Amino acid sequence: xxxxxxxxxxxxxxxxxxxxxxxxxxxxxxxxxxxxxxxxxxxxxxxxxxxxxxxxxxxxxxxxxxxxxxxxxxxxxxxxxxxxxxxxxxxxxxxxxxxxxxxxxxxxxxxxxxxxxxxxxxxxxxxxxxxxxxxxxxxxxxxxxxxxxxxxxxxxxxxxxxxxxxxxxxxxxxxxxxxxxxxxxxxxxxxxxxxxxxxxxxxxxxxxxxxxxxxxxxxxxxxxxxxxxxxxxxxxxxxxxxxxxxxxxxxxxxxxxxxxxxxxxxxxxxxxxxxxxxxxxxxxx
Numbered sequence: 001x002x003x004x005x006x007x008x009x010x011x012x013x014x015x016x017x018x019x020x021x022x023x024x025x026x027x028x029x030x031x032x033x034x035x036x037x038x039x040x041x042x043x044x045x046x047x048x049x050x051x052x053x054x055x056x057x058x059x060x061x062x063x064x065x066x067x068x069x070x071x072x073x074x075x076x077x078x079x080x081x082x083x084x085x086x087x088x089x090x091x092x093x094x095x096x097x098x099x100x101x102x103x104x105x106x107x108x109x110x111x112x113x114x115x116x117x118x119x120x121x122x123x124x125x126x127x128x129x130x131x132x133x134x135x136x137x138x139x140x141x142x143x144x145x146x147x148x149x150x151x152x153x154x155x156x157x158x159x160x161x162x163x164x165x166x167x168x169x170x171x172x173x174x175x176x177x178x179x180x181x182x183x184x185x186x187x188x189x190x191x192x193x194x195x196x197x198x199x200x201x202x203x204x205x206x207x208x209x210x211x212x213x214x215x216x217x218x219x220x221x222x223x224x225x226x227x228x229x230x231x232x233x234x235x236x237x238x239x240x241x242x243x244x245x246x247x248x249x250x251x252x253x254x255x256x257x258x259x260x261x262x263x264x265x266x267x268x269x270x271x272x273x274x275x276x277x278x279x280x281x282x283x284x285x
Contacts, residue, residue: 012063019059026051029101040100051096054089061085071145074223075213079202079232083239085155086132086162091247093163094170102172118164119171121179121187128161129194136198138209145212165191169247181255185248192244199240202233 030043060066061084070078106112118124134140135154144151169184171177179187201209208214208225216225223231 010065010068012059012067015063016059019055019063023052023055026096041098043098043101047096047098049096050092054092054096057084057092058089061089073216074228074232075210075225076223076228076232076235079236080239082158083236083243086128086158087240087243090163090166091170091243094166094172097172099172099174106173115164115167115176118161119167119176119178121168121183124161124164124168125187125190125194128158128165129191131158131161132195133198136201138211142211145210169251181251181258184251188244188247188251192240195240196237199233199237203230203237205229 030048061081066077066081066084070076070081106115118127131154135144135158144154168177168179168187206226208229210229213225213229
């Protein structure tokens with residue numbers, strides 16, 4: 001296999017059209033919120049940027065040459081694709097989704113029931129990591145990579161469970177926020193532990209464990225199949241550590257700022273009460 005695919009194989013125009021439509025619908029929701037500001041909170045510029053970055057990264061992961069090269073040539077590109085789709089895109093989308101927009105979606109009974117069940121922390125935690133680990137079993141991945149329909153179905157499940165897994169951490173709805181900040185940090189730590197075996201299996205394997213990557217001829221890289229396989233595991237583990245570390249820092253500093261604000265508010269109230277009591281004593285005197 002020495003020829004790279006054509007334009008439509010490298011760049012998915014249908015997916016690009018879907019991304020544009022989703023971005024347009026989001027923009028209309030944002031405009032509707034601005035026009036009805038008495039009922040909904042405004043969507044900040046940072047939220048909008050986060051949502052659009054999530055859409056762009058989804059296209060890069062699924063519709064750009066990363067997808068084609070990862071499927072046909074380089075295992076390391078396939079692992080890079082997975083880190084983008086499952087560890088980064090959901091965070092950007094949830095951070096860019098305002099509460100009032102989510103509430104309007106939750107009015108649909110079926111969707112609310114799905115979210116209520118699949119975003120329970122333990123279910124979300126174990127379901128994604130279980131499916132992710134099963135996917136990287138050699139016999140499972142080799143089968144999926146040569147069967148497009150099962151591959152599409154499995155990737156759809158992984159993407160769905162990835163969104164559900166990140167929901168308890170970046171929940172847009174206060175009323176559905178089941179975890180306090182300390183529990184969220186423990187939840188992220190648990191995710192890191194559960195994701196490690198799949199990465200370790202790949203990094204420390206001394207033979208090619210995926211048949212589909214064993215005999216490919218890569219026309220643009222100087223990597224042996226074994227080096228490419230180990231690089232894929234390292235990429236997944238390194239990016240996972242960066243993403244989880246950044247998430248832990250984000251939650252910690254948000255918790256710290258809130259605690260400091262509450263302490264300052266309490267000190268201000270105590271000072272004000274002291275001044276009021278002193279003023280009353282002066283008046284009585």
